[in-house]
Amino acid sequence: MIKEMGFSEKEVKEALRITNNNQISACHWLVGDRLPRVEDIDCALSPDHPIYKALISNPVIMLGLGNPRLLLAMLCILDSSHNSNLWMQDSEIAPVISTIIRVYQNEKHILNVNKHYEQHVLSGSSSGT
Numbered sequence: 394m395i396k397e398m399g400f401s402e403k404e405v406k407e408a409l410r411i412t413n414n415n416q417i418s419a420c421h422w423l424v425g426d427r428l429p430r431v432e433d434i435d436c437a438l439s440p441d442h443p444i445y446k447a448l449i450s451n452p453v454i455m456l457g458l459g460n461p462r463l464l465l466a467m468l469c470i471l472d473s474s475h476n477s478n479l480w481m482q483d484s485e486i487a488p489v490i491s492t493i494i495r496v497y498q499n500e501k502h503i504l505n506v507n508k509h510y511e512q513h514v515l516s517g518s519s520s521g522t
Contacts (some may be wrong), residue, residue, distance in 0.1 A: 395419055444500040451496055457489030466490065 412418035438445040466486045469476040
């Protein structure tokens with residue numbers, strides 16, 4: 394079915410391998426929803442990274458890091474994202490996880506805006522405008 398959409402056999406095999414033979418997910422992956430695989434992510438945030446600094450400077454996150462159940466929650470969520478629903482019902486863990494997600498997304502957005510702004514400024518200055 395996927396190959397009939399015009400993708401090469403190599404692309405189809407790669408998409409099916411990455412999505413554990415889920416054809417719907419493979420289609421999404423092929424048309425552009427290509428999230429990186431865990432194996433492809435080989436670097437951690439350095440202490441100098443703005444996202445790391447924002448996470449560590451947040452008081453809710455810092456207090457939450459003292460709770461051993463947070464580590465258990467994060468490991469469970471990493472194991473299966475379906476576990477996030479369970480942990481988001483926990484009154485101690487949910488605020489910390491929500492804050493981590495919110496801070497991460499905000500900082501990621503800021504970095505992307507800055508990146509696009511810098512690209513625009515650089516491309517504008519090189520074209521003589």
